Amino acid sequence: MGELLADHTTLRLGGPADQFLTHADPGTWFDLVRSVQGTRAPFVLGGGSNTLADDAAYPGAVIRMATCGIALRPLADASVEVVVQAGEPLAKVVEFAVAHGLSGIEYLGGIPGTAGAAPVQNTGAYGQQISDTLTRITAYDWDLLRLVELRSAECGFGYRTSTFKTRPGRWTILEIALRMTRSALAAPVIYPNLADALASPLGARPPLAEAAQTVLDDRRLRGLNIPDDGPDSRQVGSVFLNPTVTPAQATTIRSSGGPVQRGPDGSLRASAGWLLEQAGFCPGLRIDAGVYCSSGRTLTLAAREAATAASFTAALCTLADAVFATDGIRLRPEPIRPNAMATTSSRHLRAPECS
Template structure:
């Protein structure tokens, strides 16, 4: 296992912001993980785990804790379950985008709407990654993890992970390091039903339609590109974390009020009623491409925050606060950041 010291973390994140790691270990071979565990035996705290850095903001002074970058790769198609679903084992460092493509090539459906989401597969349960009508909780069956509290490997059933709207038992805890994941998917020639209007419009089909999975994934990619949310596209708005804020939960009276204003208010799989954070940002008076702090602005194509040259972690956090306060003042709805903060 390769260990480096004083490594800049900014290039390892999609925001491109932040200082160095005091130590950075990179795990490419799962067989080397016990070596890392031995190296950590004198550390008072578990490591900070990093995949592709697509949902993190690293502090300007960096991170004093050991950082483990999970870069393991590989998928294994396993046998079918009694209900016909096919089990697929995936290493934690495997690219989610590549996994979606590989599953489509295998004729397996259930994750095609996650096309274009950056990051590693192992990071997806942390905030129950989801988009355009699908969530990781729909197909996740179990995870193999290292439990730093008990000092041993364990298998966690998906039901034990408390997967909710962009949250889980992993979200605010470093107790577990995800090593591999087991998904259960259906073999089918058609996708799961298209439930998002923008994707249905791109496909020119009614809501609820099922289409070839590759066509569904391509439509999702087109919609994401229009929002500047395909990070390999070379677009000027690509330095982002995707959604900076959770879609906030609202009660019935507020939901009724927001619907009257034309807000996209939806019922989520966890039973909560939530409103689009990007709609709230626009409603609060922020314009596309509007500057917030030095090097940080609203995207030119979507109501989220992006970084430019000269951005700092302190400036990004200040920009988050500016948006949060103005949205609360103008709409009465409190936003909550979903970014994971590393370091001071």
């Protein structure tokens, strides 16, 4: 039997892969490409913290990115380019930046997963996202069968999305470059919860190390970390994106005391967690076989003993359907699922589908 994807995802779900390759040495990428079997582009796995792999065998190649390395390059304008290998944990890159007095990603500390996966969903937290500092990506293009360099403007970044998410399977990200500034101060605080935690007004620039530590403490308090063991130790964090709502829906939500935020693109976004609670869900509730809302957060689903990828997907549908029935708002799942039925790279991955 092939390597189990369950051994490489934080949900610990997923059947065996036909072929499982680990990419650990940047110098041997083309050897690895030559060894990929089958005709489809491989499924690329980082830390597996945003992946819901099917119970059935994955009929293709899976590449786990394990290359590590962070390099600094001073730029002419006194900023610094930080070049990171795809398999490096994002949390380590944040630690490195803060330790070197570099501002730009300090609010992304504690997010599980790899640097190479961060551009895929434009990973973000506390009002900061990887696209704020990302300047370029070196990737392997499975359509052109060669290395390409993509500038940030070519990556289609938006709220938890990018070209890598909307055209899945086409590129394997090998290296990312971030532009950061040397500063003892963090980026301006724009997220109200963080301002409260820092006891700092919105727009202020707190000391870099203090800001980074406050984020780590706040994540721990709010159940935004994966516990080492216990009932919530198998999870992918938030299971739904905060949905875009119409002005009329925003007014209704606000009049019931719910939060609505305006994004940088002007769109209004409601809180998926708040909508789930309005629909009757709460921390600790059983949703499907072995699938529960985590003990601390309704928006995080935990997989327990009896869980399967099928029951996890069914639980996502139960939650999304209930919110739709209550508020007429359609929630979109955040975790990505390797699509075993796909035959072309453009249909290689998809989010779990609900009715």
